[in-house]
Amino acid sequence: xxxxxxxxxxxxxxxxxxxRTVHAVDDISYEVRPGEVLAVVGxxxxxxxxxxxxxxxxxxxxxxxxxxxxxxxxxxxxxxxxELARVRGNDLAMIFQEPMTxxxxxxxxxxxxxxxxxxxxxLSRKQAAERAVELLDLVGIPAPRRRVGEYPHQLSGGMxxxxxxxxxxxxxxxxxxxxxxxxxxxxxxxxxxxxxxRSLRERLGTAIVLITHDLGVVADIADRVLVMYAGxxxxxxxxxxxYAQPRHPYTNGLLGAVLKPGAEGKRRLPEIPGLxxxxxxxxxxxxxxxxxxxxxxxxxxxxxxxxxxxxxxPHEVEAR
Amino acid sequence: xxxxxxxTTSTTALTSPTRARLARAAxxxxxxxxxxxxxALTGGVIAALFVLxxxxxxxxxxxxxxxxxxxxxxxxxxxxxxxxxxDLGRDQLSRVFHGLRASLQVGLLAVVLAFVVGVPLGLxxxxxGRFADSTVSRITETMLAFPxxxxxxxxAAILGPSLLNATIAxxxxxxxxxIRITRAETLRLKNVDFVAAAVANGGGDGTxxxxxxxPNAASALTVQATVGIPAAIIGEALLSFLxxxxxxxxxxxxxxxxxxxxxxAAAPWMAVFPGLAIVAAxxxxxxxxxxxxxxxxPRGATR
Amino acid sequence: MNHYLLKxxxxxxxTLFLVSVVVFAGVRAIPGDxxxxxxxxxxxxxxLAAIREQYGLNDSIFEQYWRFVSHAVTGDLGVSARTGLPxxxxxxxxxxxxxxxxxxxxxxxxxxxxxxxxxxAVRRGRPSEWLANGLALLGLSVPNFWLGIVxxxxxxxxxxxxxxxxxxxxGVDPVDNLRRMVLPAIVLGSGLAAVVMRQTRAAMxxxxxxxxxxxxRAKGLSRRQVIGSHALRNSLVTVVTILGLQLGQLISGAVVxxxxxxxxxxxxxxxxxxxxxxxxxxxxxxxxxxxAYILINLLVDVAYSVIDPRIRLGGAPR
Numbered sequence: 001x002x003x004x005x006x007x008x009x010x011x012x013x014x015x016x017x018x019x020r021t022v023h024a025v026d027d028i029s030y031e032v033r034p035g036e037v038l039a040v041v042g043x044x045x046x047x048x049x050x051x052x053x054x055x056x057x058x059x060x061x062x063x064x065x066x067x068x069x070x071x072x073x074x075x076x077x078x079x080x081x082x083e084l085a086r087v088r089g090n091d092l093a094m095i096f097q098e099p100m101t102x103x104x105x106x107x108x109x110x111x112x113x114x115x116x117x118x119x120x121x122x123l124s125r126k127q128a129a130e131r132a133v134e135l136l137d138l139v140g141i142p143a144p145r146r147r148v149g150e151y152p153h154q155l156s157g158g159m160x161x162x163x164x165x166x167x168x169x170x171x172x173x174x175x176x177x178x179x180x181x182x183x184x185x186x187x188x189x190x191x192x193x194x195x196x197x198r199s200l201r202e203r204l205g206t207a208i209v210l211i212t213h214d215l216g217v218v219a220d221i222a223d224r225v226l227v228m229y230a231g232x233x234x235x236x237x238x239x240x241x242x243y244a245q246p247r248h249p250y251t252n253g254l255l256g257a258v259l260k261p262g263a264e265g266k267r268r269l270p271e272i273p274g275l276x277x278x279x280x281x282x283x284x285x286x287x288x289x290x291x292x293x294x295x296x297x298x299x300x301x302x303x304x305x306x307x308x309x310x311x312x313x314p315h316e317v318e319a320r
Numbered sequence: 321x322x323x324x325x326x327x328t329t330s331t332t333a334l335t336s337p338t339r340a341r342l343a344r345a346a347x348x349x350x351x352x353x354x355x356x357x358x359x360a361l362t363g364g365v366i367a368a369l370f371v372l373x374x375x376x377x378x379x380x381x382x383x384x385x386x387x388x389x390x391x392x393x394x395x396x397x398x399x400x401x402x403x404x405x406x407d408l409g410r411d412q413l414s415r416v417f418h419g420l421r422a423s424l425q426v427g428l429l430a431v432v433l434a435f436v437v438g439v440p441l442g443l444x445x446x447x448x449g450r451f452a453d454s455t456v457s458r459i460t461e462t463m464l465a466f467p468x469x470x471x472x473x474x475x476a477a478i479l480g481p482s483l484l485n486a487t488i489a490x491x492x493x494x495x496x497x498x499i500r501i502t503r504a505e506t507l508r509l510k511n512v513d514f515v516a517a518a519v520a521n522g523g524g525d526g527t528x529x530x531x532x533x534x535p536n537a538a539s540a541l542t543v544q545a546t547v548g549i550p551a552a553i554i555g556e557a558l559l560s561f562l563x564x565x566x567x568x569x570x571x572x573x574x575x576x577x578x579x580x581x582x583x584x585a586a587a588p589w590m591a592v593f594p595g596l597a598i599v600a601a602x603x604x605x606x607x608x609x610x611x612x613x614x615x616x617x618p619r620g621a622t623r
Numbered sequence: 624m625n626h627y628l629l630k631x632x633x634x635x636x637x638t639l640f641l642v643s644v645v646v647f648a649g650v651r652a653i654p655g656d657x658x659x660x661x662x663x664x665x666x667x668x669x670x671l672a673a674i675r676e677q678y679g680l681n682d683s684i685f686e687q688y689w690r691f692v693s694h695a696v697t698g699d700l701g702v703s704a705r706t707g708l709p710x711x712x713x714x715x716x717x718x719x720x721x722x723x724x725x726x727x728x729x730x731x732x733x734x735x736x737x738x739x740x741x742x743x744a745v746r747r748g749r750p751s752e753w754l755a756n757g758l759a760l761l762g763l764s765v766p767n768f769w770l771g772i773v774x775x776x777x778x779x780x781x782x783x784x785x786x787x788x789x790x791x792x793x794g795v796d797p798v799d800n801l802r803r804m805v806l807p808a809i810v811l812g813s814g815l816a817a818v819v820m821r822q823t824r825a826a827m828x829x830x831x832x833x834x835x836x837x838x839x840r841a842k843g844l845s846r847r848q849v850i851g852s853h854a855l856r857n858s859l860v861t862v863v864t865i866l867g868l869q870l871g872q873l874i875s876g877a878v879v880x881x882x883x884x885x886x887x888x889x890x891x892x893x894x895x896x897x898x899x900x901x902x903x904x905x906x907x908x909x910x911x912x913x914x915a916y917i918l919i920n921l922l923v924d925v926a927y928s929v930i931d932p933r934i935r936l937g938g939a940p941r
Binding site for chain 2: 634637638639641642645646649652760761763764765766768769772773775776780870871872874875876878879882883890893894896897898900902905909912913916917
């Protein structure tokens with residue numbers, strides 16, 4: 001097995017605001033290997049986006065980040081803004097949920113792609129423009145030579161997300177973080193974007209961290225899954241294994257609705273009774289206990305450690 | 321001109337970084353708001369003192385502002401004349417007090433005039449749209465095509481220079497801004513549920529305009545008024561300085577500055593104190609206005 | 624030329640027409656005999672009759688208006704009652720002074736205003752922000768004619784670095800020209816600088832929290848690139864608009880500034896015309912000023928259609 005290209009260990013993120021401290025991410029670890037797609041799933045506010053922003057070093061100064069993010073041989077937690085800037089867009093790239101607003105409205109698409117090439121690869125203006133055309137072609141934009149001179153408002157949402165991907169992969173990064181890349185797009189457009197991601201992984205060997213709450217997307221493209229709940233990892237594993245036999249009651253709940261007959265087409269996360277706990281409290285307990293059908297006294301007294309699932313009463317592996 | 325707004329999702333759907341960003345912004349604004357409060361309060365107190373000084377000018381002035389005293393002409397500030405005297409030996413402090421009267425009088429009247437003309441036109445344009453709107457827009461644009469001073473100069477030429485005509489010129493120059501704000505507020509409110517409901521329930525145009533729209537546009541208009549008053553104070557001083565407003569020997573801060581120009585080297589205090597009075601008065605009103613804007617018009621929609 | 628600019632051009636022409644009507648009507652609205660007004664000091668019956676003949680005051684009001692406009696278009700604005708010289712000559716003579724003053728103060732306002740605005744937005748919550756904000760508030764509250772007096776007191780009388788009055792054409796003596804124009808330009812530009820600073824700051828705060836700035840950071844661009852080519856570039860649209868709206872202020876300010884520093888420009892011409900009741904001159908000056916103002920506003924619109932492709936390419940402006 002190849003060495004992991006990105007290794008996140010014991011990453012915690014907390015925010016100070018008005019004297020209170022909010023723990024958004026609590027002690028999470030994961031790694032990705034070249035050419036591998038890792039999906040991070042969970043409800044809104046479970047900390048998956050904070051995790052990716054922390055990995056990129058893009059959190060505001062009010063955030064406290066501890067733990068370690070190693071990319072290749074480099075430690076990113078605590079690195080200076082200058083060092084981070086050399087890595088971002090170069091070795092480690094990211095695409096965002098909002099394709100409509102993530103591109104600068106007053107610069108041409110070509111300029112926005114070229115910028116990253118000139119910055120990291122020292123290309124000339126002309127070389128960068130040439131390369132921008134190739135990249136647009138790579139992400140499947142028709143008539144790239146014309147499109148390169150256009151402005152974002154002339155492109156559809158799906159096209160803009162493709163441009164975002166072109167920017168992200170311009171310098172052939174070893175890791176691409178995709179934060180809900182298809183959420184804001186029409187279902188028909190989503191498939192196209194996923195195809196682009198898949199082909200990048202195959203052709204360039206890019207490792208992809210895919211953040212999503214769409215379990216259908218996960219089944220479609222991911223190799224491994226990390227399930228997050230309230231800032232913690234509750235379960236992880238190979239996608240087929242985890243889908244076939246979820247151990248954690250939360251994962252089970254998530255998948256339940258998807259796999260239930262009659263729920264065809266409803267691929268979004270189902271409602272699980274109860275509320276996501278406030279991120280301020282950080283009890284010595286399983287954070288899912290208040291909503292868990294299997295919870296016992298132990299679950300509210302002691303925090304379960306992550307094995308495959310972080311649970312005191314996991315579902316048994318059973319032969320179906 | 322609108323500012324780009326980030327799409328607002330419901331609070332529950334906010335991801336944590338967004339929430340954290342909001343929290344940070346709130347934390348930042350709290351200190352800001354506190355400081356703003358204090359500044360606004362200071363501004364309010366100073367503005368109130370100026371109003372008081374203007375109202376009580378005849379009582380608190382140590383001398384008659386028109387009384388010449390050639391023995392004491394161009395006297396430096398001293399215990400008997402706190403702010404010195406001018407070229408005719410008139411007491412500067414007394415003249416500043418009386419000058420403030422003119423400033424505030426013009427400030428208030430001009431703003432009232434601007435509202436009396438501007439609010440109905442703005443309501444008309446915003447509520448009826450189409451032809452009314454384009455007509456009012458053309459009127460506004462024509463008014464804007466005359467820079468304030470050119471307008472004032474033209475009026476002074478036609479009607480003769482006087483305080484009243486200066487007031488009219490200043491008032492007219494503020495009409496376009498009032499129209500614009502009233503129109504924008506009307507457009508916004510026309511589509512708000514409770515106004516739409518009033519229309520649906522058969523409320524007449526008059527009822528809807530004056531019972532529903534105008535009261536809700538009040539905060540934006542109040543903010544405009546607090547911007548308008550200091551602008552009018554400066555306008556009065558400016559016109560009087562050029563000889564188009566208050567006519568000497570009547571005291572006005574602008575007139576005082578105008579006569580000070582001939583004695584800059586010999587009696588700089590003649591220029592310094594009336595100017596400081598104008599600056600302090602406008603600064604006070606501006607601070608008060610900024611504070612009010614934060615409270616009344618959180619969207620900052622006064623462009 | 625696209626649809627948007629054509630529309631703006633049409634609007635401008637309509638406004639210009641309305642302005643000419645107002646100016647024409649304004650002079651006729653002066654109480655009393657317009658011939659008396661146009662005559663200035665020369666008031667013999669013969670002179671008045673000559674003026675009635677010259678200005679066609681016996682014709683119908685429409686004919687008079689038509690003559691006024693058709694003459695104005697060819698640059699004939701009548702004869703000054705005070706000097707007896709053509710009004711257009713006086714205007715052409717005063718133009719360079721005012722244009723130089725306006726350009727210098729615009730330069731001052733843009734450089735200082737945008738610079739301070741960017742600093743205030745980027746260094747949010749630090750002393751430099753409060754300093755910039757404080758200066759802006761002061762700039763808005765200090766009337767420019769008083770600032771002029773104070774600057775003359777301090778930099779021309781107490782420490783004579785600059786000259787306080789008079790004009791020397793740039794072509795004749797550039798150094799002396801600037802020595803005389805620097806103070807007026809600062810005086811005229813300070814208020815505008817304050818407005819530009821506030822708008823720049825607000826627009827920068829908006830764009831700094833925008834998604835595309837996050838993208839720019841995620842690309843690994845340097846702080847300078849993120850601020851300069853992404854955040855500032857977007858903020859300029861707002862700033863240019865504000866500049867356009869403030870040009871009227873600049874023209875008003877020019878009148879006063881020229882008065883304080885005794886510069887023989889447009890403002891001086893205007894004020895002198897009022898006090899000498901030189902109505903032909905006043906009519907000409909006001910018409911030209913307003914026409915220039917309308918033209919500049921049109922140019923501003925062109926300018927931001929260059930900055931913002933959404934306007935240029937006919938997309939929805941925001």
